[in-house]
Amino acid sequence: MSDRHEVSHMIVRVARAHQLAATCLLRPLGLYLGQELLLMRLWERDDQSQADLAKALSLDPSTVTRTVRSLEQQGLLTRRPSERDRRALVVSLTDEGRALRDQVEHAWSELERAALAGMPDRQRAETLRVLRRLEGNLTAALPEIRAACPPGVPGDPGDPGDPHHP
Amino acid sequence: MSDRHEVSHMIVRVARAHQLAATCLLRPLGLYLGQELLLMRLWERDDQSQADLAKALSLDPSTVTRTVRSLEQQGLLTRRPSERDRRALVVSLTDEGRALRDQVEHAWSELERAALAGMPDRQRAETLRVLRRLEGNLTAALPEIRAACPPGVPGDPGDPGDPHHP
DNA sequence: CATAAATTATTGGCATGCCAAAGAAAACGG
């Protein structure tokens, strides 16, 4: 063992186990992983622009675009142009979308229950503290890390010369 | 706030921040997220079958297939049929693959450093304990959760009747 | 020993998620 990156490894493992469980719990509700987060955000505050959602969920705008469209096709929410800002779209819940709330929250409660199983209150509080600290540390470090992260690709072709034109 | 699912929410946030940072750090090395885990496993123990890798990394075999092929095309590893088991493929590192080790481990050390920044040793140990506990709890709960997880789809067409044939 | 069952790898489909680029519309500047 003697791993010098144990915390990172554990973060990866915890995340995958959590995702797998969430995927399973969400499936009977007809939702894919990630869609529930968008809905939760809308349950907390309805009628938001996609940009707001992207910011609140720390998601790429393009991801929000596609997930919102998927949820729209499922009839859980609505997209209509904003009147104040003619380039923004306002996302609103439908009755169907509101109706899903209880089930989704129940699923997430099971997830929470599983994660914290067998922990006394003290330990649960400590768990939350630790996670908050990790999140704070990582998001604090992100700007610096991203600054050193050059744009471009992994399989960098070096010089595209003429990257195809419309 | 008064969120009843704070831990789950934090797990999601920690995971995304971690992934984002890792993606950035790996990019200059020409690696995508996840590929480094496979390589790390091979650095620890070379010449493994894909099934072994899948099990060790808790990955779906099909994911291993594709990631391994990608790494093979980058010249970092080799795939050759096993002699004992004629259906298995043995994955082995190339010199190039071995040469990447230092850089990847350095990148992960930065990740680890960022995650644990400003924590005294005591707190680092506690962090690890918490993550181990979460992982243990979630993977312990997974079988039961998956048992209740019906196969089939989200947008279930109910009865496909004739799900198209080759 | 033949037959049923489990294992290994692959393919195709689908979803999330990122980045990069592009078109509209708004905010900002001189």
Added chain:
DNA sequence: CCGTTTTCTTTGGCATGCCAATAATTTATG
């Protein structure tokens, strides 16, 4: 007031990751 810059959304490309189904081979079973 016009030009520049920022913001909002979308599209296309690419990668990971899952599931389901298939083919080949091994192992277990009666």
